Amino acid sequence: MSCPFGKSEAAENGSGDAPGDAPEERGLMYGEYLCLDKLLSCVSMESAKHGPGVHDEHLFIIIHQVYELWFKQIIYEIDSVRELLCSVPFDESKQLMVNRRTSRVVSIMKICVEQIHILETMTALDFSDFRDYLAPASGFQSYQFRLLENKLGIKPEWRVSYGKQHYTDVHQAGFHRELRKAEEDDSLLSLVEKWLERTPGLEEDGFNFWNKFTSNVESLLRDIKRNAKEAETDRERLAFEKEYKDTQEIYSTILDVNIHNTKVARGERRLSHKAWQGALLISFYREQLRFSQPFQFLNLCMDLDSLLMKWRSNHVQLVQRMLGNKPGTGGSSGYMYLRSTVSDRYKVFVDLFNLSSFLLPREYIPSLTCRMRSRLSITERPNPAAGVGAGMKRLQLVPPNFNKD
Secondary structure: OOOOOOOOHHHHOOOOOOOOOOOOOOOOOHHHHOOHHHHHOOOOOOHHHOOOOOHHHHHHHHHHHHHHHHHHHHHHHHHHHHHHHOOOOOOHHHHHHHHHHHHHHHHHHHHHHHHHHHHOOOOHHHHHHHHOOOOOOOHHHOHHHHHHHHHHOOOHHHOOOEOOEOHHHHOOHHHHHHHHHHHHOOOHHHHHHHHHHOOOOOOOOOOOHHHHHHHHHHHHHHHHHHHHHOOOOHHHHHHHHHHHHHHHHHHHHHHOHHHHHHHHHOOOOOOOHHHHHHHHHHHHOOOOHHHHHHHHHHHHHHHHHHHHHHHHHHHHHHHHHHHOOOOOOOOOOOHHHHHHOOOHHHOOOHHHHHHHHHOOOHHHOOOOOHHHHHHOOEEEEEOHHHOOOOOEEEEEOOOOOOOOO
């Protein structure tokens, strides 16, 4: 593609085509490559079709078109991450690629969050000048955003009812099939869940992390109870007794599989019990070589969730500023409906945020065995010679010796 910002290398060197030379085949120009004729012609103000165009409608259209372009890129990146996580066993040499692409999505969402503030340069009166031309169009009809939610892991039963309609009813019939398919396919959440369930160290015939974790929680509770008995004042005793009760109550929700499964059934938790174990294991030993990048990935998932929540929250505030309590152009209750979406029911990786409830003090973290420490000092990837999924190739990573001459 020719660079539009300067002369070509041939022109600078004075080596252009001589008269009579056969012209070389011309490559794509900047505007052709980006299809700018089509892209820029997409800005069509409805107000201009009924009289003098309303100035701020141009900004309104541009902002929303840019959002849709960013949604397209986010979906593209999320699909690639999902494809990488689909591999069983997972090729750990691809973890950096997974992290890099998820980080890219996080960076895009940061822009999306800030982009809303540009719309705040428009006043409510400015918006009212062209709002009537928008009906029945609504941001709820953004097919790409609903598709993104499904690919991330939002389930239909978690959604807030939109005017007593199924969320797909507001979209054109052609989009229904793809939205339904995204519901049925493995989402990023379900793939992360399966990936966590395979975390090295969970094997009962190996390190058996969960058995060690349970034992150390019991030790923590015994020590708190002993502190209560040995307290010198009633005030200290009551404080330790309360700590014991609260600690026991919190850890029982993760140690008791039945309680955990009940919370999953109620929608309060997303991940399976085994996946929770894997997430805790990675969090405790994140400084070990093999868990360093997986830990970063879990944090990137939380970053993405946080930014989506910020985007929703900023959108809610903008709508209240522009409309107050008026109903939305698409028939929703407007501000009240949007406010109900800013909650944990729309937070895909809410379990990762709640992991901190079950972190143990450092002195109670189970010690790594020599064998487990060795396992965490290597990465594993599929061995092509063994066939698909047939074996793993172990890669010993030895840190450099900076003291060596």
